[in-house]
Each structure stands twice: as structure tokens, then as C-alpha cells.
Amino acid sequence: MTQKEYIENIKNRQLNSDKEFILDSLTGAIDRLQKAFPRYGSFLMEFVQNADDAKSETLTIEILEDTVKITNNGNPFSEEDVKSICKVGRSSKTPKDYIGYLGVGFKAVFFISECPQIYSGGYQFKFDKSAWEDPEHTPWQIIPLWVDTPTVDIDNNKTNFILPIKTHDLLVKLREEVKxxxxxxxxxLFLRNIKEIEIKDANQHLTRRFTKSEVSKTSDYEIYQIQEYENETLKTQDHWLIFRTICNVPPDVKNDYVTKEWEREIVEKREVLVAFKLDDENNLIKEKKALLILEFLVSYH
Incomplete structure (x- = not known):
């Protein structure tokens, strides 16, 4: 089965479901789900997590005139990835191995786009609200449509997400979210694989790029250099001391009701990572925003 045939097969299976009960109920559930994300920029963190889970080393977020383009060089989409993104609350990932695994993260994109497109591993498809006569009762967010010709230039060697933004006001809000x-x-510091993130804004003539490189590593600690560039001019360069360890998940945590409800009971071990900022002489610097680092660690790992 070709990639196009696979997309068509999923579409037809979705449409052959009971329209009055199954499809209509799914439409309502997805609508409530996408409204549960707290911020307009929530979808950005989902793309960062998914790129890291795909073992990507780079991530680029490009804001065009009315579109956001996100690319990474991680593992390309497989049949299982396509199947997962066309479902709700079902993922090909497991909580033991990945940051994101609940199968709902991509749905955050529908908060800002009504026609997201995906190009990866030979797959090229979209979810398009305007393609349906009755989108209010059709779960268009999980019905893939094959795309013959991309609307913008794409890199066939990478995974590309093309997100036409609903309104100009949303684009303004997204520009705030990438600040x-x-x-x-x-x-x-807390991503496993991504070493570079680049944010391009064609309208503002601005490019921000931050990179991570290893300075030294021992069995006890690691030191990384984080550099940030603005329009290729180095703006900041910091060194961070990292301590990490693998901890067994306590039995009372594994057996906790909430843990089981969130399907985390199969997790046996978790990595704990703490970062300290260093000065030019490798002395610790007191950080006023250390709590924010802890919050990120708790939220995403």
C-alpha cells in the first residue's frame, strides 16, 4: 500500500463510521479537547516535545505572512504515526520512553489553524475544515486528506508541518508566544536530543537561534554551553552545570489512583535532572528564576 493509499484508507474508514452517533460525538469531543489547552502557544511546546521524541537534533519555527512552518530532522512519519495522529487519545508512544504519549498533543494545533498540513516520510496530507459541507458535525480534525502539491516550499528530507493561521490576531498572539x-x-537543557532551535519571523526580519553544545562530561556531572543568536549576532553565551540521575518510581506513586488514571503505572524509572548556571570561572550563579526550571522539569519529564 502506497502512502497515498494508506491516507485514503484511513479517510474512508473514518467516513464509514456511524455519522449520527460516532462521528458527531467525536466532533464534539475534539472541540472540547482543543479548547482545554490553556494558551495560544501551547501547540508550540507539543511540537518541541514531538520533535525531541522523534530524535530530532534541530527544530525550526518559521512565521510567514499568514502561516507557521515547523520543521525537524527527526525520524520521519511511519504508518503508526499517521494512524495515531488520526485518532483521539491513542498514541504509538509509551510513557516509559517518551515525553509526550497521550495522543492528544497535536490537537492543540486546531486552536489556531483550520488546515494543518503534514509532509514526512513520503506522506503528505492535511486536515481541512473547509473541505466538508457540515464541519460542525464532522470530525474533520482526524480525517486525513491527501495533498498533491504543497502550498509552501518544503524540505523532503525533514518532517514539515505547515499551519495556515485562522486570523491575523492569532498571528500577533503567536509572535508574543515565541518571545x-x-x-x-x-x-x-531538558531536551534529550534537540541541540538547536531556530525561530524565524519574515515580517519582523528577525531570526533567533539557540544552540546547545557539550563542554565537558564526567560520570558525576555535565557542563553545556548555551548560545543565543539574533540575526546571526551572538547575544548571550552561558554555561550550565547539569546533574542527572535515574530514580526508581516508589511503589506508592505507581499505585496511586491519579498515576493509574494517567496511565503512568508501568513507568519503573525516571530521570531527575537539575541545572545550575555558571559564571566565566565556573562558579555557581544564584538564579532568580530557578523555580521556572523546576516547573519545566516537572511538567514535561
Whole structure:
């Protein structure tokens, strides 16, 4: 079965479901789900997590005139990935091995886009609200449609997400979400694979790029250099001391009701990572925003 045939097969199976009860109920459930995400920029963190889970080393967020383009060089989409993204609350990932695994993260994108497109591993498809006569009663967010010709230039060697934004006001809000106070270089410290994130804004003629490189590593600690560039000019360069350890999940945590409800009871071990900022002489610097680092660690690991 070709990639196009696979997409068509999923679409037909979805449409052959009971329209009055199954499809209509799914439409309502997805609508409530996407409204549960707290911020307009929540979808950005989902793309960061998914890229890291796909073992990508780079992530690029490009804001065009009315579109956001996100690319990574991680593992390309497989049949299982396509199947998962066309479901609700079902993922090909497991909580033992990945940051994101609940199968709902991508749905955050529908808060800002009504026609997201995906190009990866030979798959090229979209979810398009305007393609349906009765989108209010059709779960268009999980019915894939094959795309013959991309609407913008894509890199066939990478995974590309093309997100036409609903309104100009949303685009303005997204520009706020990619500013340093919301998306800063410290995120690299707690990602397993991503070493570079680049944010391009064609309208503002602005490019922010932050990179992570290993300075030294022992059995006890690691030191990384985080650099941030603005339009290729180095703006900041910091060193961070990292301590990490693998901890067994306590039995009372594994057996806790909430843990089981969130399907975390199969997790046996978890990595704990703490970062300390260093000065030029490798002395510790007191950080006023240390709590924010802890919050990120708790939320995403």
C-alpha cells in the first residue's frame, strides 16, 4: 500500500463510521479537547516535545505572512504515526520512553489553524475544515486528506508541518508566544536530543537561534554551553552545570489512583535532572528564576 493509499484508507474508514452517533460525538469531543489547552502557544511546546521524541537534533519555527512552518530532522512519519495522529487519545508512544504519549498533543494545533498540513516520510496530507459541507458535525480534525502539491516550499528530507493561521490576531498572539519570556534557550537543557532551535519571523526580519553544545562530561556531572543568536549576532553565551540521575518510581506513586488514571503505572524509572548556571570561572550563579526550571522539569519529564 502506497502512502497515498494508506491516507485514503484511513479517510474512508473514518467516513464509514456511524455519522449520527460516532462521528458527531467525536466532533464534539475534539472541540472540547482543543479548547482545554490553556494558551495560544501551547501547540508550540507539543511540537518541541514531538520533535525531541522523534530524535530530532534541530527544530525550526518559521512565521510567514499568514502561516507557521515547523520543521525537524527527526525520524520521519511511519504508518503508526499517521494512524495515531488520526485518532483521539491513542498514541504509538509509551510513557516509559517518551515525553509526550497521550495522543492528544497535536490537537492543540486546531486552536489556531483550520488546515494543518503534514509532509514526512513520503506522506503528505492535511486536515481541512473547509473541505466538508457540515464541519460542525464532522470530525474533520482526524480525517486525513491527501495533498498533491504543497502550498509552501518544503524540505523532503525533514518532517514539515505547515499551519495556515485562522486570523491575523492569532498571528500577533503567536509572535508574543515565541518571545524569550515564553520560549527561551533554557528549554534545550531538558531536551534529550534537540541541540538547536531556530525561530524565524519574515515580517519582523528577525531570526533567533539557540544552540546547545557539550563542554565537558564526567560520570558525576555535565557542563553545556548555551548560545543565543539574533540575526546571526551572538547575544548571550552561558554555561550550565547539569546533574542527572535515574530514580526508581516508589511503589506508592505507581499505585496511586491519579498515576493509574494517567496511565503512568508501568513507568519503573525516571530521570531527575537539575541545572545550575555558571559564571566565566565556573562558579555557581544564584538564579532568580530557578523555580521556572523546576516547573519545566516537572511538567514535561
Amino acid at each position: 524569550p519570556e515564553h520560549l527561551n534557550n533554557r528549554i534545550l
